[in-house]
Amino acid sequence: MRNQTAMKKRPFTKVEMLMTLLIIIIFAGIVIVLVKQVKKRANKKKAEIAKIIAEKKAAKKLKLKLQAFEYDIQKESYERAIAELSAAEIAKEVNIELPVFPPLNKKKDVENMLKYEILDEVNKSYPMSRFDEMAKEVKQKNRLYKLNERVTVRVKDVRRGGQYKTVKGYLRTRTKTWIRVGDVKYNKALIDPNQLVHFDTARHMQKVRKEKKRLGSLFEKQRKKKRRVTTKKLSPIVWDREGYTKVADEWVSKESVFKQAMAKALAKNIARIRAEIESVIYEKAGFCWNKEFQRWEDCGK
Structure with missing residues (x-):
C-alpha cells in the first residue's frame, strides 16, 4: 500500500x-x-x-x-436565303403548278361537290328512268290478258297423252282455277307454266315482283360499278381543280404544301448561309474563331 x-x-x-x-x-x-x-x-x-x-x-x-450582331446576321442570312430560293423549282419538287392560290372551298364542300358530280355522271349512264322503263317492260311482258282479248295459249291435251296444243280465241272468262277461251273451259293446271302469268293474278304479281327485283339488283350493280370507275376518274380532277393535292393518302391544300416546302427550303438555305455571314461579320468586328474550343473569342484578349 x-x-x-x-x-x-x-x-x-x-x-x-x-x-x-x-x-x-x-x-x-x-x-x-x-x-x-x-x-x-x-x-x-x-x-x-x-x-x-x-x-x-x-x-x-x-x-x-x-x-449585338445577331440582328445583322439574321437579316443578311434571310435576305440571301430568300434571294437564292426558286419558287419554280420548289413547286416542281412538290408537283404543284404555279401560281398557287388558297382553295375557295373547304374540304367538306369539295367532298359534297365531288359526290354530286359523280352522281350526275352515274345518272347520265344509268338514269333511274331507265329502271322505270325496264319495270314497265317487265310488267308489259308478263301482263294479265284482258277479258274479250284475242289470245293464244298452249294447253295440255290429256286425251293425247299430255301433249300441248295451241288454242286461239277470245278470253271470255278467268277465275282462280280455270279460264274460258271461246266456248271452251280450260283448267289452269293444264296451261303452259310459262304462259300462266297472263291468266293468273297471283302468278302474274309473283313473276313481275321477282323479275323487277332481279333487274333492280342488276341495275344497282351496274350503277355501283359506274360509281367506282367515275370516282377513280373524277376525284383527282375535282380535288386538283379546287386547289388540293394528295399527300400520304390525304387531300391537302396546294397552298399549304407549297408554303411548307418554301419554309423548309428557306430554313435549309439560312442554315447553310448563316455560318458564312457569321464569319464575315464577327471577323470584321474583331473576333477570332478558336478551333480548339470551337467558339468565337475576342481577338484583343
Whole structure:
C-alpha cells in the first residue's frame, strides 16, 4: 500500500519530461502541417471558383457582344436565303403548278361537290328512268290478258297423252282455277307454266315482283360499278381543280404544301448561309474563331 502511494507521488524524471515535450512538439507540428494543407486546398478551391466565375462573366460578356450582331446576321442570312430560293423549282419538287392560290372551298364542300358530280355522271349512264322503263317492260311482258282479248295459249291435251296444243280465241272468262277461251273451259293446271302469268293474278304479281327485283339488283350493280370507275376518274380532277393535292393518302391544300416546302427550303438555305455571314461579320468586328474550343473569342484578349 505504501509502495503504491510512493509510486503515484513520484515526480517526472527529466527523460520523461523531454519525451512528453517531444510528443507535444511533434503533434503540434502535425497540426500545423494539416492546417496549412487545409488552407492551401481552401485557397486552391477558392481560386478555382473565382476562375470559373471569371470565365462565366467573360463568357456572358462575350455572348452579349456577339448578340449585338445577331440582328445583322439574321437579316443578311434571310435576305440571301430568300434571294437564292426558286419558287419554280420548289413547286416542281412538290408537283404543284404555279401560281398557287388558297382553295375557295373547304374540304367538306369539295367532298359534297365531288359526290354530286359523280352522281350526275352515274345518272347520265344509268338514269333511274331507265329502271322505270325496264319495270314497265317487265310488267308489259308478263301482263294479265284482258277479258274479250284475242289470245293464244298452249294447253295440255290429256286425251293425247299430255301433249300441248295451241288454242286461239277470245278470253271470255278467268277465275282462280280455270279460264274460258271461246266456248271452251280450260283448267289452269293444264296451261303452259310459262304462259300462266297472263291468266293468273297471283302468278302474274309473283313473276313481275321477282323479275323487277332481279333487274333492280342488276341495275344497282351496274350503277355501283359506274360509281367506282367515275370516282377513280373524277376525284383527282375535282380535288386538283379546287386547289388540293394528295399527300400520304390525304387531300391537302396546294397552298399549304407549297408554303411548307418554301419554309423548309428557306430554313435549309439560312442554315447553310448563316455560318458564312457569321464569319464575315464577327471577323470584321474583331473576333477570332478558336478551333480548339470551337467558339468565337475576342481577338484583343
